[in-house]
């Protein structure tokens with residue numbers, strides 16, 4: 001999660017206040033005003049906590065149409081908490097008074113219990129700065145799933161079983177393509193290492209989630225551009241070593257930041273038709 005990254009102090013605050021800076025700032029002032037009014041306005045605080053963002057543009061005449069629904073996520077981002085317990089993570093992910101407030105839609109314990117902290121239709125603060133393909137505001141486009149794991153131990157089988165059930169539910173119910181399941185390090189390779197090389201991406205792929213090379217790996221033709229393939233999959237190439245490191249974690253469960261022939265074969269399998 002973002003809370004453990006010192007360089008992210010303020011990132012989510014920035015996300016809160018921009019680009020919809022006006023609406024978020026008004027919302028923030030409302031919340032601060034509500035806090036000052038406590039305890040006399042306890043009921044009002046409840047109302048403020050769930051106050052919707054202003055939606056009517058004063059530049060336009062409001063002539064409402066009934067033909068709309070909630071915008072839906074198109075990507076699922078998997079994290080580990082890098083903390084020692086579910087209880088600790090629930091506190092971190094729910095702390096509105098933190099200097100760097102963070103959240104995720106879901107948290108899954110090592111015992112397989114699934115907690116939901118944010119509505120599927122709302123924007124949780126789990127991704128921070130990152131990019132996947134053309135998606136540049138990942139929080140706005142994604143569902144975040146945190147796994148209770150400290151980053152140095154294997155993921156519990158009960159936890160992965162629950163994750164697979166949750167992915168089936170989310171992709172079906174929200175109509176998110178099953179290929180659109182990635183790790184935090186995939187979308188933020190210069191800053192993040194979760195869910196790391198221990199995460200069982202192959203097991204997810206066998207269940208139909210994420211992208212995985214099919215068939216035998218073969219040597220690509222000479223004109224094959226592995227970097228272009230990496231970008232086509234979704235990786236940002238601002239820092240190529242970081243992108244390869246994340247790719248290695250995801251597809252090979254290894255460390256290393258140099259693109260090699262095995263990577264080229266995997267990338268060819270991932271992108272050829």
Ligand SMILES: [Zn+2]
Pocket residue numbers: 001002078079080126184192194
């Ligand atoms: Zn993360």
